[in-house]
Amino acid sequence: MAVLKTLWKYGFAILAVFILTGMAWLFKDQLSIQVIALLYLLPVVISARLWGLGPGILAAICAFLTLNYFFIPPLYTLSVHKTQDLLSLIIFLINAVVISQLLGQAQDSLLEAKQREGEATRLYELSTALTGLIDNHLIAQVLAEEIQETFCANRIDIVLKSAASGEGSSLTRPEQALTLVTGKPNLTLPMQTARGELGLIRLWRQDTPLSAQELRLLNIFANQGALAIERIGLTQAENRARVLEESDRLKSSLLSSVSHELRTPLATIKASISSLRSGAVEWNTDARQDLLTAIEEETDHLNQLVGNILDMSRIETGALNPQRRWNSLAEIVHEVLKRMGSSMHSHRIAIEIPSDLPLVPVDYLQLQQVFTNLLSNSAKYAPPGTLIQVKACIESQEMVLVEVSNEGPAVPEEHLEQIFEKFHRVTAADKVTGTGLGLSICKGIVEAHGGRIWAENAPGLFIFKFTLPMKWNGMLPRLPEET
Amino acid sequence: MNPQPHILVIDDEPQILRALRTILQAKQFRVTVASRGEEGLNLAATQLPDLIILDLSLPDMDGVVVCERLREWTQVPIIILSVREGEKDKVTALDKGADDYLTKPFGIEELLARIRVALKHSALAKGSTQPIISAGPISIDLVRHIVTRDGDEIKLTGTEFKLLAYLAANAGRVLTHQAILTHVWGSIDADHVEYLRVYMGQLRKKLEGNPEEPHFLLTEPGIGYRLLTND
Numbered sequence: 001m002a003v004l005k006t007l008w009k010y011g012f013a014i015l016a017v018f019i020l021t022g023m024a025w026l027f028k029d030q031l032s033i034q035v036i037a038l039l040y041l042l043p044v045v046i047s048a049r050l051w052g053l054g055p056g057i058l059a060a061i062c063a064f065l066t067l068n069y070f071f072i073p074p075l076y077t078l079s080v081h082k083t084q085d086l087l088s089l090i091i092f093l094i095n096a097v098v099i100s101q102l103l104g105q106a107q108d109s110l111l112e113a114k115q116r117e118g119e120a121t122r123l124y125e126l127s128t129a130l131t132g133l134i135d136n137h138l139i140a141q142v143l144a145e146e147i148q149e150t151f152c153a154n155r156i157d158i159v160l161k162s163a164a165s166g167e168g169s170s171l172t173r174p175e176q177a178l179t180l181v182t183g184k185p186n187l188t189l190p191m192q193t194a195r196g197e198l199g200l201i202r203l204w205r206q207d208t209p210l211s212a213q214e215l216r217l218l219n220i221f222a223n224q225g226a227l228a229i230e231r232i233g234l235t236q237a238e239n240r241a242r243v244l245e246e247s248d249r250l251k252s253s254l255l256s257s258v259s260h261e262l263r264t265p266l267a268t269i270k271a272s273i274s275s276l277r278s279g280a281v282e283w284n285t286d287a288r289q290d291l292l293t294a295i296e297e298e299t300d301h302l303n304q305l306v307g308n309i310l311d312m313s314r315i316e317t318g319a320l321n322p323q324r325r326w327n328s329l330a331e332i333v334h335e336v337l338k339r340m341g342s343s344m345h346s347h348r349i350a351i352e353i354p355s356d357l358p359l360v361p362v363d364y365l366q367l368q369q370v371f372t373n374l375l376s377n378s379a380k381y382a383p384p385g386t387l388i389q390v391k392a393c394i395e396s397q398e399m400v401l402v403e404v405s406n407e408g409p410a411v412p413e414e415h416l417e418q419i420f421e422k423f424h425r426v427t428a429a430d431k432v433t434g435t436g437l438g439l440s441i442c443k444g445i446v447e448a449h450g451g452r453i454w455a456e457n458a459p460g461l462f463i464f465k466f467t468l469p470m471k472w473n474g475m476l477p478r479l480p481e482e483t
Numbered sequence: 484m485n486p487q488p489h490i491l492v493i494d495d496e497p498q499i500l501r502a503l504r505t506i507l508q509a510k511q512f513r514v515t516v517a518s519r520g521e522e523g524l525n526l527a528a529t530q531l532p533d534l535i536i537l538d539l540s541l542p543d544m545d546g547v548v549v550c551e552r553l554r555e556w557t558q559v560p561i562i563i564l565s566v567r568e569g570e571k572d573k574v575t576a577l578d579k580g581a582d583d584y585l586t587k588p589f590g591i592e593e594l595l596a597r598i599r600v601a602l603k604h605s606a607l608a609k610g611s612t613q614p615i616i617s618a619g620p621i622s623i624d625l626v627r628h629i630v631t632r633d634g635d636e637i638k639l640t641g642t643e644f645k646l647l648a649y650l651a652a653n654a655g656r657v658l659t660h661q662a663i664l665t666h667v668w669g670s671i672d673a674d675h676v677e678y679l680r681v682y683m684g685q686l687r688k689k690l691e692g693n694p695e696e697p698h699f700l701l702t703e704p705g706i707g708y709r710l711l712t713n714d
Contacts, residue, residue, distance in 0.1 A: 296590075299588065303588050307568075323570055323705070325660075325676045326676050326677030327676075328680050328684065330695065331680070334696055335702060338696070363705075365568075365570060477677035479677065
């Protein structure tokens with residue numbers, strides 16, 4: 001294509017000379033040789049201006065020959081008799097060549113400037129497209145598309161090397177070229193940074209080889225791509241470091257909290273068992289029962305603690321995938337109360353869940369955990385004998401609202417949000433038992449289900465509220481037809 | 484029933500083995516213990532126990548595999564005893580042929596109750612199926628399709644009866660959602676746990692004294708359902 005385009009330019013230059021020759025021929029009687037010679041400068045100037053140096057010089061030579069042939073006596077020969085004519089012809093040729101050269105150079109440098117501008121724009125586009133990308137694969141995709149568009153390549157492969165294994169993923173643009181364009185690539189370019197080779201660009205362009213300029217531009221593209229990939233690597237490393245730091249902090253506060261929490265029930269168990277075993281005291285039946293109950297309750301407490309810690313680590317690592325099923329909230333709440341058994345006997349419990357409340361798509365065990373934690377938290381802070389209520393209702397077309405309220409003390413407004421943070425306590429740690437994980441686990445679970453959890457003070461009440469979506473993949477539960 | 488049922492316990496924790504041996508022997512069971520899967524399989528084949536208590540985490544193989552290998556030749560009741568509490572583990576074990584599943588730590592009363600149910604169920608399975616099954620005030624006649632509560636007949640729809648009959652025929656055993664749905668609605672609807680919730684709700688309303696706190700039609704959280712019958 002490019003060769004054909006160049007040929008056309010030369011063709012146009014010759015054509016311009018012939019057109020002028022034709023017109024000058026028509027008026028040759030009215031015009032002197034000098035004027036015709038001046039006229040002949042026109043196609044030369046036009047060719048040089050429009051099509052560059054080469055066509056300009058070609059036009060100058062053609063003009064020189066046709067002027068000589070058609071207008072300088074003896075006519076229709078290329079020979080010249082008068083010295084004066086010879087001189088004006090030579091001067092014409094020199095003029096024409098110099099003018100076309102000057103114009104052509106200006107033209108060429110304009111073209112070059114335009115090309116540079118184009119490159120700069122391309123590069124700008126590329127770097128804009130690459131900014132903000134946070135995925136190696138996306139970067140490779142953008143890079144491949146930009147290269148393909150800029151260099152009109154038949155096929156671009158970008159191979160990303162993963163740091164671990166050396167060989168990495170490969171991406172081809174356009175996709176169909178994977179089978180259409182085969183064979184050895186015309187060019188292979190590494191994507192190199194200070195950290196080493198991050199990948200390769202393979203380019204197939206079968207019709208014309210890359211010019212030096214294009215090669216330079218492609219190198220810059222490759223560098224840009226490499227830098228973008230490196231940036232991602234650095235960001236990821238930084239994130240990892242931050243996560244590690246955070247989890248380190250978590251672990252140490254967990255350890256201090258847990259060791260205290262685990263020892264308390266262990267102390268009770270140990271004391272009770274050693275009392276029962278020692279032959280020093282004769283225990284009556286009631287005392288024996290008390291000690292045994294204490295052991296059993298503390299064992300359950302320990303088990304719950306371990307469960308909480310496990311849940312927390314699952315939430316931390318994002319491994320909390322709710323196994324959604326259509327479940328009845330009423331059933332879950334009743335099951336939880338049954339399981340919690342004696343630990344809730346200190347309070348009065350009221351459950352107000354309408355029987356026509358639709359089934360909700362939740363993980364049964366995780367929701368059990370939420371209710372267990374909210375209820376045991378309520379029982380812990382509300383005075384014994386007071387009422388704990390569980391309510392549920394439809395909040396909107398999309399959400400169900402659940403409330404767990406107790407008659408415990410109000411929590412200062414500034415703590416209302418923070419109580420769902422890990423290890424946050426309103427009261428000093430040594431005054432209340434618990435790992436400080438319960439509410440943050442509730443938050444983790446509710447949010448994993450696509451809901452929201454918060455707490456409110458109301459006159460005489462402290463209320464936990466959370467929402468749960470009613471739809472699962474945009475659907476309500478499908479109910480069977482009676483057979 | 485054999486006056487001294489023989490129980491094989493397969494678990495790799497010596498503390499648990501010691502505790503279970505002591506407790507079960509005190510309850511008049513004959514107890515054999517194994518701490519590895521292969522050893523357990525051999526003992527099961529040579530001693531033909533009446534019931535197997537199986538841990539899922541064994542040093543040489545997964546408990547689920549042991550369960551599968553046992554089911555190749557025997558219908559001996561298997562109760563899984565494991566620290567794994569995920570729904571998936573439970574459902575897998577039950578689908579591979581286990582009869583029941585208990586999470587560690589467990590209450591010994593709970594374990595003994597499950598053992599009694601399992602032994603009774605296997606004794607029934609050996610004889611002909613009992614045509615009438617009773618659970619508290621509820622009585623289910625599988626042959627004549629009649630359900631009564633305190634002697635009064637309760638009208639059930641076709642699906643409700645099918646569901647109840649399946650639970651009754653497997654009384655005491657944990658049935659997974661999948662198993663019940665496949666049996667009652669067919670394999671195409673095996674994912675629609677919501678059907679079960681609705682129908683179990685209806686059954687409880689008709690049969691239980693307080694449908695909110697069922698005594699016989701029990702939910703196994705995240706796993707399935709179980710009909711508790713008279714011991």
